Amino acid sequence: MNRFAHVLRRIDARLDLPQPARGRIMLEIAADVEDLFAVYRERGLGEEEALGRVEEKFTVSEEAIAELVAIHQPAYRRFTDSLSAQARTRFERVLLALLLLSMLGVGGPLLARAEMIRQASDFIWPVVGIGAATGLLVLMKLYQLFVKKDHRTRRLRSGLSLLLLGAGGSLLVAGFGFAVGLHQALQKIVLDTEGLWLYVVRWLLTSAPVMLLGLLTAMAAALFWLMLTHTVERIEQMEVESLLS
Amino acid sequence: MEHDNLETQNLPRVANELLILGSLADRKMHGYEIALELEEQSSGLFRFQYGTLYPILHRLEKAGFIKGRWVKEGAKRKRKYYTLTARGREYARGQLEAWDEFAERFTAMTRGLRP
Numbered sequence: 409m410n411r412f413a414h415v416l417r418r419i420d421a422r423l424d425l426p427q428p429a430r431g432r433i434m435l436e437i438a439a440d441v442e443d444l445f446a447v448y449r450e451r452g453l454g455e456e457e458a459l460g461r462v463e464e465k466f467t468v469s470e471e472a473i474a475e476l477v478a479i480h481q482p483a484y485r486r487f488t489d490s491l492s493a494q495a496r497t498r499f500e501r502v503l504l505a506l507l508l509l510s511m512l513g514v515g516g517p518l519l520a521r522a523e524m525i526r527q528a529s530d531f532i533w534p535v536v537g538i539g540a541a542t543g544l545l546v547l548m549k550l551y552q553l554f555v556k557k558d559h560r561t562r563r564l565r566s567g568l569s570l571l572l573l574g575a576g577g578s579l580l581v582a583g584f585g586f587a588v589g590l591h592q593a594l595q596k597i598v599l600d601t602e603g604l605w606l607y608v609v610r611w612l613l614t615s616a617p618v619m620l621l622g623l624l625t626a627m628a629a630a631l632f633w634l635m636l637t638h639t640v641e642r643i644e645q646m647e648v649e650s651l652l653s
Numbered sequence: 654m655e656h657d658n659l660e661t662q663n664l665p666r667v668a669n670e671l672l673i674l675g676s677l678a679d680r681k682m683h684g685y686e687i688a689l690e691l692e693e694q695s696s697g698l699f700r701f702q703y704g705t706l707y708p709i710l711h712r713l714e715k716a717g718f719i720k721g722r723w724v725k726e727g728a729k730r731k732r733k734y735y736t737l738t739a740r741g742r743e744y745a746r747g748q749l750e751a752w753d754e755f756a757e758r759f760t761a762m763t764r765g766l767r768p
Contacts, residue, residue, distance in 0.1 A: 432733075433707065433711075435731055435733075436684060436707070436733045437703075437707065439683070439730065439731065439732050439733070440683060440684050440685035440703070441685075443683065443685055443686075444685045444689070444703075447685075447689065465688075465702065465703045466703050466704065467702065467704060468703075468704030468707075469702070469704055469705070472702075472704040472705050472707065472708050473704075475708035475712075476707060476708050476711065479708060479711045479712055479715060480711065560723065560725060560731070
C-alpha cells in the first residue's frame, strides 16, 4: 500500500477534472511525494518525522485546487469529454456500430464495383487518402494499446484527435466535391437547358460514391475514436486507482 | 527598451514565476526539486507550499514558458521533468526588467521613510 495514499486521496477527491489531466496531475504529485520523502530520509530524518514533513508540505489549498482545475479545463476538452461521456453507454456504441454496418451493407457492394469508382469525381481520391490514413492510424493505436501494451502517459492519447480530424476531413472533402459537382452541373444546364436530366444524373453518378465513401469513413473513424477513447480512459483510471490503493 | 508592465497586484505571482523560471535556467528538474532548491538556496526565505507550486508550474507549461516531459524510470515509475524554453527565457527577461524598474522606483519613492 502506498504510504501516502491518504494524502493523494485527499487531493484526488477534490480535483474535479476529466482524464487524462487528473491522472497526470496525480501521477506527478505521487512521484514527487515519494521522492521528497526519500530526500528527507537520506538527510537523516526518522520515518515518522519525514512522513509528517511531507504531509505538511503537500497540503493543497482550495485555491490551488481551483487554479489547477481552471488551468486544465479548456473549452475544447469540455466539448470532447461531453461527447465521449455521451457515448460511454453501450447502447450508443452499439447503435453507431449498427448504423455503420447497415451503411456498409448498402454502400459497400456499390463502392466495390469498379464502374462506380471509375464514374466518381476526382474528389474520391483525397477521401480514399484520408480513409487510408485514418485506417492506418487506427491500426497503429490498436497495436500500441493491445499488442505492444505501451501505456506511457504522454503517448496514451496521441493520435486520438487525429481520428476526429480524419472523420471531419473526409466529410468536408466529400461535401465540397458534392457542391463543386452541383455547381458545374448548373453551369452546363444554364448553357444547355435541354440536357437538364443528363447533367443531373451525371452529377449524381459522380458525386454519390464520393459522398458515400466520405460518410463511411467519417462514421468508422468516429466509432474507433469512441472505442479507443473509452479504452484509454479505462487505462488511465486503472493507473490512478493502483496509485491510491 | 520596452518592457512588460509589472502590475503591483500580481507581484507575488510574478515573483513566484520568476523564481521557478530562474531555478530551471540551467538544468531540468522535477517539481519537488524546484521547491526544495528554492527553499535551501534562499535559506528558507522562499518557502513553497507544494500545493501552490503545481498550479504555477502547469500555468507556465501551458503558456509555453517551460516544457514538462514524462520519463519512464524503472518498470512502472513515471516522472515529470521541467525545462525552460526559449520563450520562457524571453518572458523572464522582460519581467526581470520590469521588476528592476519597479524596485528602483519603489526605493526612490520610499526614500523619505528610511532612517
